[in-house]
Amino acid sequence: MKLSICFASLLYLAGSCSGLLAFPGAEGFGAQATGGRGGSVYVVTNLNDSGSGSFRDAVSESNRIVVFAVGGVINISSRIVVSSHVTIAGQTAPGQGITVYGNGVSYSGADNTITRYIRYRMGRSGDSGKDTITIADGANMIFDHVSVSWGRDESFSINGDVSNVTISDSIIAQGLETHSCGGLIQTDGGVSIIRTLYIDNKTRNPKVKGVNEFVNNVVYNWGGGGGYIAGDSAGPSHANIMNNVFISGPSTSVTAFTRGNENFHAYVSNNYYDPDRNGVLSGFILSPTTDNYSPIDFQSTRYPYPTVKSLLNPLDALHKVASSAGASKSRDSVDNYLINNELLTYGKVGALISDEKASPINGPGNVEGGTPPRDSDNDGIPDDYETAHGTDPHSNDSARIASNGYATIDIENYINSLV
Ligand SMILES: *[C@@H]1O[C@H](CO)[C@@H](O)[C@H](O)[C@H]1NC(C)=O
Ligand SMILES: *[C@@H]1O[C@H](CO)[C@@H](O)[C@H](O)[C@H]1NC(C)=O
Ligand SMILES: *[C@@H]1O[C@H](CO)[C@@H](O)[C@H](O)[C@H]1NC(C)=O
Ligand SMILES: *[C@@H]1O[C@H](CO)[C@@H](O)[C@H](O)[C@H]1NC(C)=O
Ligand SMILES: CC(=O)N[C@H]1CO[C@H](CO)[C@@H](O)[C@@H]1O
Numbered sequence: 549m550k551l552s553i554c555f556a557s558l559l560y561l562a563g564s565c566s567g568l569l570a571f572p573g574a575e576g577f578g579a580q581a582t583g584g585r586g587g588s589v590y591v592v593t594n595l596n597d598s599g600s601g602s603f604r605d606a607v608s609e610s611n612r613i614v615v616f617a618v619g620g621v622i623n624i625s626s627r628i629v630v631s632s633h634v635t636i637a638g639q640t641a642p643g644q645g646i647t648v649y650g651n652g653v654s655y656s657g658a659d660n661t662i663t664r665y666i667r668y669r670m671g672r673s674g675d676s677g678k679d680t681i682t683i684a685d686g687a688n689m690i691f692d693h694v695s696v697s698w699g700r701d702e703s704f705s706i707n708g709d710v711s712n713v714t715i716s717d718s719i720i721a722q723g724l725e726t727h728s729c730g731g732l733i734q735t736d737g738g739v740s741i742i743r744t745l746y747i748d749n750k751t752r753n754p755k756v757k758g759v760n761e762f763v764n765n766v767v768y769n770w771g772g773g774g775g776y777i778a779g780d781s782a783g784p785s786h787a788n789i790m791n792n793v794f795i796s797g798p799s800t801s802v803t804a805f806t807r808g809n810e811n812f813h814a815y816v817s818n819n820y821y822d823p824d825r826n827g828v829l830s831g832f833i834l835s836p837t838t839d840n841y842s843p844i845d846f847q848s849t850r851y852p853y854p855t856v857k858s859l860l861n862p863l864d865a866l867h868k869v870a871s872s873a874g875a876s877k878s879r880d881s882v883d884n885y886l887i888n889n890e891l892l893t894y895g896k897v898g899a900l901i902s903d904e905k906a907s908p909i910n911g912p913g914n915v916e917g918g919t920p921p922r923d924s925d926n927d928g929i930p931d932d933y934e935t936a937h938g939t940d941p942h943s944n945d946s947a948r949i950a951s952n953g954y955a956t957i958d959i960e961n962y963i964n965s966l967v
Contacts, residue, residue, distance in 0.1 A: 643918020769797025
């Protein structure tokens, strides 16, 4: 019935029909974000901070699907503001993909955005007191396979009137000292955090308040400020915390869950904790006691939030995160270091940092630019893909309705085919 209503209405409304996912496999509160569906295709053609063909220009207007004909590091001086109804398809970039480096990105008011396979790395030159990603208001956003690091305030912060957000298969790393925060996740509008790695932040890994589902995540080497901070507030929270992994590292001096109180209502299940920093996985499942979780209000059943199709065992989640979290179509030196040299030492290596340019991180590294596939008609869909799928490589058909009934336009079928 819903499907027929979709087909009967204007094509541009098709994206808002319930049931159509942001991309195949999208999960959680933000799974139905529509992004730039129905809008135009913008091809990013250079690594410039601004101007025609730049990433900043690409996201400056609504109703766009942003694809990349270049790979490499985009140095930004001022913060970038993402508009509503935008899809950022980082997986289309050649080479090792895209790193946006030097300041942060605001998604405040960026309703209905889909962001995939891109690295946002802020750093010491970024605006003081700002986050790598900030969302102060807005609804229906999904961040998938995004690598986020080096926030001067927090790395990924959601705080305000924000609804229906998913962060899936991502890496939230190394909030810079002295604040060194993974991020606040504070809203009553619903946030899902799924198969995501929080690593090397002194505190707020994350700090959760409001409506939240935290499932199959890995938290590694949190600092003295705490791992998962359970509300620490007089405001009510309602959370599911299931099948996550907490591994202490060299910076860790407190237990995995802290600062809860009776206002934090949570269903907790099957969370694994390895506190001994001995280089092997030798942890255990936390039983639901206030010693383990701080004095929260335990629920006997999970809140009926949109959830994952496949709930992994904690150690399977750890392996999945290690192999595919972040912008992993081609990982950069930073994510490779964080995963291979820190996480997979299971407690032996890890550090909080104050300067991303210092050893061993050495900044955003060299990101190979690669060669983009030929796209004769500049419609964002390479010739080879068009030929294989029966569209004309010499005519702009990016906005055509696809025949498979799932994505509304061919460009979405193309970008979804890459990963
Ligand atoms: C291709 O068509 C779309 C939809 O009409 C349009 O937004 C876009 O600008 C066109 N691209 C080129 C390169 O002409
Ligand atoms: C990108 O920046 C380079 C170097 O500043 C400049 O030469 C070029 O014109 C810029 N490209 C565009 C499209 O503005
Ligand atoms: C970005 O800045 C670094 C130095 O911090 C420089 O090596 C690199 O060439 C710059 N990239 C571009 C695309 O300008
Ligand atoms: C959030 O998603 C739910 C379920 O799809 C929907 O009913 C609600 O209107 C959304 N909230 C906003 C602010 O869009
Ligand atoms: C959590 C934490 O310990 N924060 C740390 C984040 O990382 C920097 C670098 O180690 C540390 O200085 C902070 O203490």
